[in-house]
Amino acid sequence: MEKLLEMNNFFKNIIIGLFSVRSNLTRVILTASGLTIGIFTVSIVSAAVSSIDKEFAKSMDYYGNDKVYVGTWPWSFDFDWWKYRNRPKIEESSLEYITQYSEYITDVSIKKNTWTRATYGNKASWVQLNGVYPSYQDMLSGTKIENGRFFSQNEWDLQRRVIIVGGTVRDGFFQGKDPIGKKIRLNNVTFEIIGELKKQGIGMVPGGTLDNLVIMPSTTFERILTRWGFDELVLQTSPEDIPFAKEEVGMIMRVARKIPPGDDDNFAVNSADAYMEQFNTMKNAIAGMGFLVTGISLVVSAIGIMNVMFVSVRERTREIGLRKAMGATNFNILTQFLSEAVAIAIIGGSVGIALIRLTVFGLASFPIPNFNGATLPISFDLLLVFYTFTVCVFIGVLAGLIPARTAANLNPIDALRDE
């Protein structure tokens, strides 16, 4: 019973605090807006980071986590191109060394890359072209043949003009109708579509989408598309063997190219995890900046709340004196002012949540190509609300503590005499 009465008193003081929030609403809203911005930014930043993360992971699927790529240039966001431009081209013959000597590589293919214009009737589009071995069928990652088939060894031997197309070709050229058996022109040469890849969606890495990709036998590629482009070796291994495979392939390549000991490699052994590492650094930088900005805005808003609370205590010194004369204990006054500060913080946080909601609704209702607002990874579950409220209560208590203590420790006689 005693406890219950104490609780009752506690809540009464909270209500008094809330009442004074109501009577200074303009000031409260202005103060709380700092926190609104803070809560809003923190959600947007974490949403952006996890969105980038997801898109990047999708792009990484294209390269696969079980493949090693040998090329001229290392995969890097900040490569020093002048170091690599004079390196010799990748030769298909190196594949023989690798198949012969490697323990970790289970399957190999050349991958010739170029871009060209594809036309069908009066429609035209730029596509990415890959010339590969028949074995590449089993090495496709991030997608699969959804319709039709891959080319055969026989077609590869005979340099047939058959192609497997990415997901956007169907919509771009054939109004969503089945493209199998249709003929399109690449670089003014007619090719027959024999297979279609599963549509993947937008990617983030250069060339990292499979949707406007066209795959053909590397023999055909060599015969017809002799324009500029670059070759890569695609080597199949298993995800856990990637580091060993990379080291081993590096050594085999040095042997194949007869590089004397002590000289630098004139090729690069790449894998998706290297990209991933660099990407994570970048992502952490974005997140770090975002959270720094948020942190600053939270601190600033806490200072704002503290300031307003000091003003409030100053303005209501007589009220505090009166309440104390009427029997309010120090704890009563402390609770009253703390709950006022927490209420301001919670108002700010709630408006922040409402703003995020509005933003997501807004994004979802604007059609942006290749982007669906509804997939924004901001979840409006109770967890977000819970975190926001925890942060708000924490900031409110932190900002309100010193002013509330000042109020609670006021001497009633002096406070009553205050003009």
Add this chain to the structure above:
Amino acid sequence: MAKSKKEIISIQSVSKIYNLGETVVKALDNVSLSIYDNDYISIMGPSGSGKSTLMNIIGCLDVPTKGKYKFKDELISEMDDNQLANIRNEKIGFVFQTFNLLPKLNAMQNVEVPLIYSSLGRKERIERAEEALHIVGLQDRMTHKPNELSGGQRQRVAIARALVNKPSIILADEPTGNLDSKSGNEILKFFAKLHKDGNTIIMVTHEESVAKLSKRRIDIFDGKIARDE
């Protein structure tokens, strides 16, 4: 003073000393005083005489530096802040010169303030506040805010607030100081009525005419009781 009356307050050799840096101010110097049930006392004295200090000590807003202060059976001079707050809440009703009503609250809510710090439930709080406003004759002004009331009415709201917890004593600090003479007289008549109804009233005042209406007069001079009759 009739000894048959019940003693409420017993002040024994109380001193209050303020240390203001290098100077030491003896605001109260060895004061002894008894206050009995249903007393109507006015305390007079020039400014700086120590009457406010005495008032603050009687009102449990302050504790003496030396001496004993007993309120009924409780030793106030030894209490901490929280205990003092409880005594103020339960035993003492304050009336101030400047009314000290909270401007954002209506008459009813203002009267309710002391009850909020007691352990009464909401229903009982409202009943008590209504009853107190009835006593001061403001039953039809309950929802008015202080700025919608006249000075005399405001002071009556303040008196209702002082009465609402059924205190043992009512402490009034210059209750007519901010009122015109007509409203002031009304308030004084009202105090007389409260006294007749059995309340104990202690009033600080400057005015002879006000002091004359009380039944007992205490003059303070230089921190000492100069007259008590």
